[in-house]
Amino acid sequence: MIYALGPQGSYTEKAARIFAKLISGKVRLLPSIYDVFEAVTRKNLGVVPVENSIEGSVTLTMDLLLEFPVKIFGEVSIEIRHCLIGYNMEKIRKVVSHPQALAQCRKFIRERGWEVESVESTSTAVQLVARLKREDVAAIGPKEAAELYGVPVLMEDIQDYENNKTRFILIGHQEIENPLRCNGFPKKSSIIVELKENKPGSLYRALGEFANRGINLTRIESRPSRKDLGLYYFYIDYEFYPRDDELMEALRKHASFIKHLGTYCVIEGDLRV
Numbered sequence: 001m002i003y004a005l006g007p008q009g010s011y012t013e014k015a016a017r018i019f020a021k022l023i024s025g026k027v028r029l030l031p032s033i034y035d036v037f038e039a040v041t042r043k044n045l046g047v048v049p050v051e052n053s054i055e056g057s058v059t060l061t062m063d064l065l066l067e068f069p070v071k072i073f074g075e076v077s078i079e080i081r082h083c084l085i086g087y088n089m090e091k092i093r094k095v096v097s098h099p100q101a102l103a104q105c106r107k108f109i110r111e112r113g114w115e116v117e118s119v120e121s122t123s124t125a126v127q128l129v130a131r132l133k134r135e136d137v138a139a140i141g142p143k144e145a146a147e148l149y150g151v152p153v154l155m156e157d158i159q160d161y162e163n164n165k166t167r168f169i170l171i172g173h174q175e176i177e178n179p180l181r182c183n184g185f186p187k188k189s190s191i192i193v194e195l196k197e198n199k200p201g202s203l204y205r206a207l208g209e210f211a212n213r214g215i216n217l218t219r220i221e222s223r224p225s226r227k228d229l230g231l232y233y234f235y236i237d238y239e240f241y242p243r244d245d246e247l248m249e250a251l252r253k254h255a256s257f258i259k260h261l262g263t264y265c266v267i268e269g270d271l272r273v
């Protein structure tokens, strides 16, 4: 079973259906990213958003990747085209959506002086607007959700930048085998590192291990360690390197903690399902 952030009509559902097609799996939708991680610890698969091209990291996903015993099994990116979904353009006073979606339309909302309210997903927002049936409350979300819940689309493509994409990952319990075959798709790896020392050049020297081997980093992010201000976990994604064990051995000289999240394929191409 593949659990994903729902309810029906979410962008995450679209991503989950791409993975489901590749591994002949069934999709079940849950109300929050947290619920998906919990379902994955019961030896299931899950699909969650991880990064957006406008707004950056989905921080809850980043933090739960550290906390839960999970691995990344695959990745897919989807074009995000937000719609304004509601009943009356002139009467709107408040918009509801997932915080990532609200942030991706920040300028659009600000120019109109609307209030914002966060909910667990874009499709939850559309469901809420359908239930409330109030002219002063609209949702930001996918067209599919508007059609599904029978709420009119008032405007399309309202994101602040035209090119809006979100990366989603297929995750699984650490103890299960990755069901996804790469079949020519490019591969990459993800790790979380905590440095041994907080000294000039500590991060530089750790990153030197990648540079010396000619490994291309595709992303580096930091998240607070929650031990003290100024202490971080570094999340590093890099293109496939065949001698990964040797690389980890070298990194251990610089790191007090390393969590290897997996080597997995990046699904590309025609993403329609």
Ligand SMILES: O=C(O)C(=O)C[C@]1(C(=O)O)C=C[C@@H](O)C=C1
Residues within 6 Å of the ligand: 005, 009, 010, 011, 012, 013, 049, 050, 052, 058, 080, 098, 100, 101, 120, 121, 122, 123, 166
């Ligand atoms: O899947 C959804 O519909 C969500 O609400 C989540 C989410 C996200 O967290 O990034 C997914 C894609 C968009 O970037 C906006 C929101």
